[in-house]
Amino acid sequence: MRIVTYAEADLPDALAAQTAALEAQAWPGSTPGHDPALAPRVMLLLDEAGAVAAALTLLHKEIRHAGRTYRAAGLSAVVTRADARGRGHGGRLVAAARAALAARPGPDLALFSCDRELAAFYEAAGFRRLPGAVLVGGTPEDPLATDAPGFDKVVMAEFFGEAETDQADPAAAFAGARIGLYSGTIDRLW
Numbered sequence: 001m002r003i004v005t006y007a008e009a010d011l012p013d014a015l016a017a018q019t020a021a022l023e024a025q026a027w028p029g030s031t032p033g034h035d036p037a038l039a040p041r042v043m044l045l046l047d048e049a050g051a052v053a054a055a056l057t058l059l060h061k062e063i064r065h066a067g068r069t070y071r072a073a074g075l076s077a078v079v080t081r082a083d084a085r086g087r088g089h090g091g092r093l094v095a096a097a098r099a100a101l102a103a104r105p106g107p108d109l110a111l112f113s114c115d116r117e118l119a120a121f122y123e124a125a126g127f128r129r130l131p132g133a134v135l136v137g138g139t140p141e142d143p144l145a146t147d148a149p150g151f152d153k154v155v156m157a158e159f160f161g162e163a164e165t166d167q168a169d170p171a172a173a174f175a176g177a178r179i180g181l182y183s184g185t186i187d188r189l190w
């Protein structure tokens with residue numbers, strides 16, 4: 001098995017079609033593709049036959065928080081082919097995404113949300129929970145927050161480079177905070 005990474009715009013058609021099929025399996029009715037303004041990069045775990053076993057997309061955006069500007073990246077549309085789940089593929093791909101984000105130059109932090117039941121899956125791949133944090137996506141005019149009624153979401157993060165080393169606890173500025181991500185109208189909570 002091997003992992004390949006493409007800017008979304010450069011994803012070969014056959015891999016794009018397979019990725020869209022996995023996403024449709026997991027999220028029926030969803031629209032494939034991400035907002036080009038978020039510089040989407042698609043990471044795929046390919047099986048021995050070259051077929052997509054798992055997929056995710058890295059999205060990127062600057063955010064302002066607590067008086068600082070951070071280059072943030074998020075994990076989006078993390079999915080393993082239904083017949084290939086439970087074999088470590090998703091975990092392997094998510095860990096590879098963390099390693100890619102940690103490489104310099106790179107973002108200051110990873111920031112995304114997941115259903116509470118999946119937090120341990122992301123923790124096992126090297127991300128951490130931000131206790132009490134709320135991620136606010138969408139737009140300032142039409143926000144979508146992780147504490148919206150009916151959601152049971154957890155905010156996950158990891159800190160890289162200077163953001164990791166210049167404070168005793170880099171998560172301190174984010175834990176318990178409402179974080180304005182404002183990732184737009186397409187990837188509303190990326």
Ligand SMILES: CC(C)(COP(=O)(O)OP(=O)(O)OC[C@H]1O[C@@H](n2cnc3c(N)ncnc32)[C@H](O)[C@@H]1OP(=O)(O)O)[C@@H](O)C(=O)NCCC(=O)NCCS
Nearest residue numbers: 026078079080085086087088089090091092114115117121
């Ligand atoms: C979540 C997902 C990507 C995991 O992929 P995978 O290849 O099966 O992952 P792995 O085999 O590496 O690890 C699975 C681990 O996650 C846990 N897990 C997966 N889905 C879970 C769920 N819905 N609830 C609780 N735990 C879950 C498994 O129990 C397993 O833990 P274990 O190793 O301790 O047994 C896959 O289940 C999937 O595609 N789900 C549908 C799409 C989705 O919900 N994506 C996440 C969006 S935030």
